[in-house]
Amino acid sequence: MSNALSYLKMKTPADMLAVNFLATSGQLKGRFVQEIDPPWTIWWEVPDEQGFMSRIGNMIQGAIAAPETVWEKGSPGSQLKSMQWLDLFRKAVIKQEASRQVAGEVILMTDNKEVFFGAVKKHFALQQGQIEFAIFEGRRDFHLIKISNPSLWVFNTLDQSSFTWFNLVDRHSGIYVESGWRIHDISGLDCFNQFRVVDSGVLLIQKDGRLVNLKPAWKKGDSIIKVDFNELKMPQKSEESAITVKPFLRPTDRQHLAVFWKVENHQQFKAIVANESLKSFRNYRSWFCADGRLFIAAMGKQADRALATVLSDAFVPFYEAEERVMMPAGKVLSPRLSSERLHAFFKAGSKDVICIEELDGELSCTLLSENDMLAIEDFIALEVERAAHRAETLKPAWKFEFKELKKKKQLIEIEVKEAAGSNLKAKSEDGQVGSGSVASGPGGKRRESRINLDVNPASDSEAAALRLQIEEVDRQLNNNASDAALWQRRADLTGRMRLRVSALAAMLNSAILTGNIDVIVDCALAYVKGNPLLGDLGKDALSELEKGRLLSAMRDESITAEFHYVMLLVYGARFNDPDIFAQAVAGMKTGFASDRRQFYGFNEMRVASGSGAMNVESRVELLKIEDLPRIQKNVNKYLQYVGCCPDMYSINIVRLQLAKLLAQHLNAEAARSLVGNVVLEYRQYTAKAVSPARFHTYFTYLVESWPESIAQATDDTPTSRWLRLLGMEKIKETPLRDFFTGELYRPPYLFNRAEEAEEKYGLTNLAPWMWKLDEADFPETSDGKQIARAIYRRYSDGNKDWSDFFKAAMRSGDIVAISKTQRLLLLIVSEFGPHKDFEQFIMPAQIDANQKHDWTIYTLTMYCDMFRLCLAYRRPVNEQVLFNLLVKRIPHPPNGWQEFIDSAEWIILCVLLTSSGVRRVQLDTLTTRAMYWLNHWGKQNEHEMYAQTLTVLSFLGIGILADLVPEKLEFHQLLEKRRVFWIQHAFALASSGQKAFNSWQQACSN
Structure with missing residues (x-):
């Protein structure tokens, strides 16, 4: 090795980052080199004439903190090769994340002025984030915005090509890395001085390895923001650019308690007042505006919440967003402004109410003075007083003559009893009494129901025999739902079993088919007998308030369609109310579809065996833990065809998915015994999420961690849809009607x-x-x-x-x-x-x-x-021929993917409805086709197609438990035909008009 060179050992990514920073800022000379033999250590080669090792503290000019320790100096163990910073940066310093996360503090950099103003404006409108900004001038001006607690929604609404944001590195101040990337931990004890930026500097680390060192002079974001309502004009303080925020109402998913209502339909409000006790309004207040608007407010926690629910169903509900500031439910004011600020803006008293709503795209604000507020009782009393002034005084037209009394000054006492034939008594001052009677109006005394359902309890053997007879009647009704005699036979049998409601429902079906109005009226009166809320229907006369309470009780959503219908008809006929009669007819013409009111389900046999609840809509019924031998047979056939796939990994993924599905609908122990233990390759033994780039490990993680992995299904991608449908939980709550139309999921x-x-x-x-x-x-x-x-x-x-x-x-x-x-x-x-x-x-x-x-x-x-x-x-x-031909249309890979994925789920749902002997064979054929496609996309590491195929296999997997669907479907079809003759009955009443109403009035008075 040359004596003219020194080598610093790069032990951590932080060491590399610090050295490159010093080199790019001109404070350090040298280059990165790497040993060509194991362990391939990375070194920084320093020219010895710098004397760097002895003077390192003096060479650092304040951009980063002076080191407390020094890098390790050493000698490389083998020959060296030069390393480019970008290669080293991507391999050892920076790593791409699975998604673009937002840190608690970010810096947004843009050269687009509109993006700059948009980011500031939208954060202010949301009242989220603390904002500072700086502007740098140069060949191209660019803006920096530092935001604490930023909004990802704002970033998603900006032009993505016009800005970049940098996330603050965890546990550091001043070091930011480009979004979508992260750097290795540079806070450890082995890291050079924990690498921190001083003197309020900012170091931006870009994904291409460039380091941007800046010392911005931050300004507060509030300095360029002003708020402007329509009526308010604020002078611009300077020639600098400013942001105008126009308040608006934006939707929100938060639920709010309705405490304020805007009433535009006075008749509807009067109807509610007539049907409710005035005590319920005790803690409510009102404002009556000159333009006809009426506002109602609930005052305090003592306000009747049942009444609030009624008002919310009828009128536009508001909630109290700020103290005495009302806004429509489901909307919030953006930006959020305090009650004090709003009251000051509108020059309102502190106890006045401000109602903010949106009309024709513009904010409309109504100020309701505390002095104009009326109690509901006062408001109603005022109306009574007005009516008294308007009324004319009439002279009595009645004349009573009592010939047996002497002509002298009389003191008359008149007693009117509730009975139809009311007695009159006249008493003179000397004690003589005369009496007479006043006849009631036309119609006479109303009758009670002539149906007696009181029978002695049946013994166990008698009950078992009756059940068998009912099942036989149901089989006959499946073939002829319009046979009135069979419905009457069913009513007799269920009546003997003391199934009162079921007997009345069957008797009503028979009476509707034969057009027997007397029996229909008797059924209605028998249904309400003994019910404290509905029993008033059997009374001869009711006050208006009693009628309102009765109507409210009859409209309870738990009452099935046919009983709701006949009670309204009887009410209209008994109390001479053709409007209610017409409402009943109009509702039944659509089967009360708008109310989603169900017909009686005749589920008493299932309830007796503990397998269902009465009076609920027919739902998809699956095999249960008691049917384990039948389920085991289906599982074995399913796994046999799953095994046709040449890819063992895909086979095990499907097996594990099936085990998760069965555990959801049965239990975990049963699922293990049915499917066996499944050992997957590419398992990850940590709790961290896996990158989609690692295809097999990614799918292994998603299935093994299900249902926790559903939390990652936050978008509409095929993978998210697969995770949501993997367990097919929704099928248990699916009405058989939706399964029948094929609209189970989309x-x-x-x-x-x-x-x-x-x-x-x-x-x-x-x-x-x-x-x-x-x-x-x-x-x-x-x-x-x-x-x-x-x-x-x-x-x-x-x-x-x-x-x-x-x-x-x-x-x-x-x-x-x-x-x-x-x-x-x-x-x-x-x-x-x-x-x-x-x-x-x-x-x-x-x-x-x-x-x-x-x-x-x-x-x-x-x-x-x-x-x-x-x-x-x-x-x-011919179900067998039809679906054999349809299944043959399902293509094999590599061609025809779109035809397969578009049609597979629909054909599966149809096959599950069939009862042919080859039903299971057709499902097995579809399983084979799906496994071919799974293998095809697994080889190509195609995430979306692989997930879509797994979704199809979830539909096929639930077919293992869906053997009861054809059996349940037969009874569902019987009940649907029953719906038809009730609707046809309403059609007949509508076409008969007044004649039908008269017939019902006559039947109610017989």
Whole structure:
């Protein structure tokens, strides 16, 4: 080695960073070198004439702190080669992160003035972050912004190509590294002087190895900000650039307690006052504005929260954002301003209320004075006083003659009893009494229910025999849901088992089918008998407040659709209220779809065996731990076809995924016994997250750490969707109706209003009446549900053009148009029932094996929806042939990936509905295709495609537990047909008009 050179040993990344910093600032000469033999030590080669080792403290000029210790001087053990700083920097100093994180303190650097002002303005609007800035002039001016507690949302809204931000290095002051990168820990005891910047300097470490050393003169961000309301004009203090912040209301996910309401519909408020006790309003106050607006406020914790819920359902709710400052629920003022500042701005008293809302895109502020505030009782009393002044004095038209009394000055006492025939008593001063009676109005005395459900309890043997008879009746009803005699038979059997509600529900079905109004009224009165809230329906007369309470109780969401319907009909007829009667008819015409009110579920047999709850919507039912032998058989077949994959890693990933899924629906012990132990390669034995760059280790980590790894599913990427669906938990809460329509997790395609107008066979071109639909009924983009409801509403209103699109599309021969007919038809049938008028538009139950048109998601959905419609109408379809042909369309790799991923989930959901003998074979074939694709993408390290294929295998995995779906589907179809004859009953009442109302009034008085 040359005596003219000295060597400093680079023990840590901090040593390298410090040496390069001194070299680039002109304080140190030399270069990096590395031994060519193990252990490949890195050295800094220093010309000996510097005398650096003896004078190092004097050479450092304050850019970094003088060292407390000195680097180790030594001699290299082998020949040396020169090292470029950039190579050394990337290998030993800096490392890329999996995502761009934001530290607690950052420096944003930009040469774009708009980006600079945007970052400051948006942080101020959010009232987040402490901001300082500095501006450097040169060949190109650039701005620095130092932000404590910054907002990543603000950074994401700025032009990404116009700025860079640097994160403060942990436990350091003045050292910042470019976002998306990190440097190795430079705070350890072995690091040169813990490498810190002094004298308020800033060292920016860029990803390309460049070090930028700056000494900015920071200025406070508040110095360039001012706040401006519409009515306020503030003079500019200087010619320097300034930021104007215009307050606005922005959405928020935070939940707030509603304490203030804006009432624009006075009639609706009067109805609430009529239905509620005035005691409930005791802690409420109101303001009545000259323009007709009415504001209601809840004062303090003593305010009735039940009443607050009613008001929030009816009117626009506000919350108290600041003291006596009200804002709409779900909105916050940006920037946030204090109550004192707002009251001072509007020159309001400290106890006045400020209501801030948004009208036509502009802030609207209403000042409500404390002096104008009224108690609700005072407000109502004022209205009564006005009514008294307006009323005219009428002379009594009644004349009473009591011939047996002497003509002298009389003192008359009149007693009016509640009974229909009210007695009158007249008493003279000398004790003589005369009496008479006043007849009641037309209608006479109302009757009670003539249904008696009081029976002796059945013995265990009798109950078992009755259950068998009920099951037999249900099997017969599956084939003929409109048989009134079978429904009456079911009512008799369940009545003997003391299943009171089930017996009444079946009896109602029979009465609706036969049109027996007397029995319907009896069922309604029997249903409310003994109920403290609903029992008033059986009384002869009610006050207005009692009627309001009764209506409120009848509208309880736990009451099923048919009982809700008949109670409203009986109420309207008994108390001569045609509006309520009409509301009942209008609601049942859609099956109370807007209320999401369910019909009675007839689940009493399942409840008796402990397998379900009554009066809930039919849901997907899976095999349980008691069905372990059946599950084991399905698992063995599934794993047999999973094993066809040549990649052992992919096989084990799928096995572990299956074990996680089974543990979610059964338990961990059962999952281990069914799948066995799974040992994965590429395991990581630390708790740290794994970079996606390490493909196999990454997927191993995600599956092994599931469900904790779901926390990483924060976006809409295929990997995030796979993590969310891996356990298929949602299927347990999925209504069978959604499973039936195939909408378990996402729609097959979307309807676009603009595209429908451009296409030759688009909806609006084939059915012109759809042009007039507003965005609520026909949004710009929709899964079709709103359009289906608009078509059904057109049908229920009696318009003959409701079917224009279906007729024209079926004649066109266009696959896309026909596919849309089947999709919309299925959505209508699944929500409103299989009405006979819709059946004519179901395409023939067959598939052309030699079809020439392209295989797209529209083709697939067309056949799958046709199959589901055939099930709904019990039309014969050869399930085995249909799905054998569909499964054959699933392509093998390497070609046809898009066709596979678009169609696989839909075909799986359809196959799970079938009851053919080859159902399991078809699922196994789909498993084989999926494993081929998994192997294909695993070889290419394609993250997104690999995750999408694993999602398909999750759908196939849940098929192991879904053997009960076809059995449950039969009863679901029976209940859907039951929905149809109730809706048809409402159609009949609507067409009969006043005649129907009179018939019900007569039945209620018999």
